[in-house]
Amino acid sequence: MRAMVVPKWGEAFRLEDRPVPKPAPGEALMHVRAAGVGLTLVTMRTGIFGGEAPRIMGHELGGDIVEVGEDVSNVKVGQRCAVYFYLNCGWCRWCKGGRETLCENWKGYVGVHRDGGYADYVCLPADNFLPIPDGLAYEAAAVAADAVNTNWHCMRERAKVNPHDDVLLIGAGGGVGIHGVQVAKLFGARVIAADVSEEKLALAKQWGADETINVRAVGDLAAAAKKLTDGRGVQAAVDYVGSSASFTSAVQSLAVSGRAVIIGATPPAEVKIDAINLILTEKIITGSRHSSRAELIETMELMSRGAIKPVVGTRRHFTEVESLFDDLKAQRLLGRGALTYD
Ligand SMILES: [Zn+2]
Structure with a gap:
């Protein structure tokens, strides 16, 4: 598969040919159809969020599930899904309480501590995939998963x-x-x-x-x-x-x-x-720290009803992600940046 790899933190993306990952038990594989790009990624690429490089970045994603590992019941092959950004334990007091961004056993971020979706395929824990409601485009779901859900959590719970x-x-x-x-x-x-x-x-x-x-x-x-x-x-x-x-x-x-x-x-x-x-x-x-899964689900539902619309200023092919990073750094981007995958 084509993958945009950061060879070392702080370095530019490099297009590489990588094998399609095989989902382990509890994991699922998604064919990526759209992605979002924001300033957080520019900061993350400097390496200050930790994680190991080389790394395939990208966490605001929409696509189709194409394979599931053993013991996966929350998603199935053919389902359209968005990706949840945080890698968390799922059972601590914060995870159980619906505030999983505060997880006590936090394992990092998609696209920083484990490969993300600036590639044809992304393999993640199955519970990081959330179904996209009917009528919501892949790109809108990708934008929902960071640029919008963060606001839904903030305005309702924090502000x-x-x-x-x-x-x-x-x-x-x-x-x-x-x-x-x-x-x-x-x-x-x-x-x-x-x-x-x-x-x-x-x-x-x-x-x-x-x-x-x-x-x-x-x-x-x-x-x-x-x-x-x-x-x-x-x-x-x-x-x-x-x-x-x-x-x-x-x-x-x-x-x-x-x-x-x-x-x-x-x-x-x-x-x-x-x-x-x-x-x-x-x-x-x-x-205010990102959102819970439940808040991302609510965000996508609101967007599928047209109550919140994705504002995408620039669209490029995912192999040209570096040029979007340049626009972000120069503050040239209006609204969100988006990537296409065809
Ligand atoms: Zn937890």
Whole structure:
């Protein structure tokens, strides 16, 4: 099979001919039909997430199950499936409680700690495959599995968005943020989209943002957010950029009882907190980590109904993934990047 291999962390992809993997007991093999590409992958390829190289990367995937190993009952040959990103134990308190991204016996990420799907086939533990609902395209399912489910978990469980909330999204025009705009609107919130270019803000507006803030133009993002909320601040601020400056703005933008959520990070990301102010205002400062399997299933169902749409800005063949990485690094990509496999 054709496979895009990272020979060593930090190096460019290399097209290799690899044997099609054989599923062991408990595993299944998927013929990959579509994939997503986001900034997380660029960070992962530097090697800071650990894992061994050479490695076939790629975790946002949709395709067809073509073979199952012994003792597999959750998926069958011919089924269309998406891939769940985390390799977790399935039985610890967090896995059993539906919060498997906090797994105590975590084994890593698909495409980092075990080969992913920038290849014709991907072999994974069978419970990393989740059926795609009828009517949802492979590409939409691939985008669901990182760029959208992450927002579904964040808005519902971490930012706890309500219909009467003002919600500030920092980095709203990025591949994950643009789906965050749609999810926050689905909860009925008034969405304030912040980003660094007019092009990205126009995209956020197109996908439902009520207000926009050009961070480069205003300078003080928190002051601009307060101005748009009659001086009160926002009930929730979600930071997709995750730098010290952006998360500081998120915290400073909060209204009384507001929630600041960091969902993506650009290290080092450190914030000074006024602890007394936390007592007086009962603000919550927290993080949001990917989603559970159940949340990915819900996300795909919502997308199959058309409630959230995949926003794909650029499409390339998977053997040209390196050029998409170049676009991501240069911040040229609008929305999510996607790969085709024909
Ligand atoms: Zn676990």
